[in-house]
Amino acid sequence: MSARLTSSMLYLDNVSVSFDGFRAINELSLAVGPGEMRAIIGPNGAGKTTMMDIITGKTRPDEGTVFFDGKIDLTKHDESSIATMGIGRKFQKPTVFENHSVETNLLLAMSGGLRIKGLLFGSRKTDESDRIDNILVTIRLEARRHDLAENLSHGQKQWLEIGMLLAQDPKLLLVDEPVAGMTDAETAETARLLREIAQTHTVIVVEHDMDFIRDLGVKVTCLHEGSVLAEGSLDHVSADQRVVDVYLGR
Numbered sequence: 001m002s003a004r005l006t007s008s009m010l011y012l013d014n015v016s017v018s019f020d021g022f023r024a025i026n027e028l029s030l031a032v033g034p035g036e037m038r039a040i041i042g043p044n045g046a047g048k049t050t051m052m053d054i055i056t057g058k059t060r061p062d063e064g065t066v067f068f069d070g071k072i073d074l075t076k077h078d079e080s081s082i083a084t085m086g087i088g089r090k091f092q093k094p095t096v097f098e099n100h101s102v103e104t105n106l107l108l109a110m111s112g113g114l115r116i117k118g119l120l121f122g123s124r125k126t127d128e129s130d131r132i133d134n135i136l137v138t139i140r141l142e143a144r145r146h147d148l149a150e151n152l153s154h155g156q157k158q159w160l161e162i163g164m165l166l167a168q169d170p171k172l173l174l175v176d177e178p179v180a181g182m183t184d185a186e187t188a189e190t191a192r193l194l195r196e197i198a199q200t201h202t203v204i205v206v207e208h209d210m211d212f213i214r215d216l217g218v219k220v221t222c223l224h225e226g227s228v229l230a231e232g233s234l235d236h237v238s239a240d241q242r243v244v245d246v247y248l249g250r
């Protein structure tokens with residue numbers, strides 16, 4: 001195994017997938033280091049969602065390998081087993097349990113539905129309580145602990161869902177368009193929140209909001225037609241004429 005592979009949290013090597021003859025992912029190679037936060041940008045149809053689908057096992061690539069944590073070939077595993085390996089994904093639309101409290105949503109995510117009676121009715125362990133407290137602070141919902149999720153703003157629901165990911169204690173978080181529909185203040189807070197999370201997790205964020213990407217201050221990969229078009233700092237990627245032509249200038 002190469003040093004680049006074993007030192008990566010996520011390593012896609014020459015991955016391709018076609019749908020009805022259309023190559024949605026085309027010899028895509030990408031490495032994300034442990035503890036890194038990476039922003040993925042690119043025009044509609046560039047393959048961002050399909051790349052996430054391949055990482056999580058929802059879509060199986062026709063060619064190539066996808067290594068997680070330097071050793072696990074994800075292409076050999078199905079979606080449900082990948083979910084238990086420490087890869088958490090947040091989809092664009094929040095899917096919290098609206099008629100449960102913020103705290104119960106986190107407990108449900110933490111337990112994965114198991115032992116929920118014990119968690120809800122008294123026999124919660126101190127370390128579980130501490131984890132919930134810490135997550136509530138991270139997702140800025142400490143004061144909303146007992147409120148129903150349905151009463152949160154759209155942005156707060158997104159944060160709760162990020163908290164539900166954290167409750168599963170993943171090594172790698174995949175976050176799809178977290179700030180779509182958020183207010184400017186929520187967007188700026190989300191960049192801070194994700195930067196905090198990235199201190200202890202590897203994070204991949206797909207977003208179209210360039211102000212938010214700038215606030216993240218991380219390495220950017222621009223996908224186009226299923227491959228990496230440009231990679232580097234946001235300034236470097238935005239100065240690339242090809243990125244301007246296919247994405248930023250449109």
Ligand SMILES: Nc1ncnc2c1ncn2[C@@H]1O[C@H](COP(=O)(O)OP(=O)(O)OP(=O)(O)O)[C@@H](O)[C@H]1O
Pocket residue numbers: 019020024042043044045046047048049050051
């Ligand atoms: N299951 C599928 N069957 C057929 N075509 C698909 C399938 N999934 C994705 N595609 C096609 O693959 C291409 C890549 O789509 P994908 O959703 O990954 O792009 P994206 O970069 O996430 O775009 P967006 O920014 O709009 O979310 C698109 O042309 C899409 O129509």
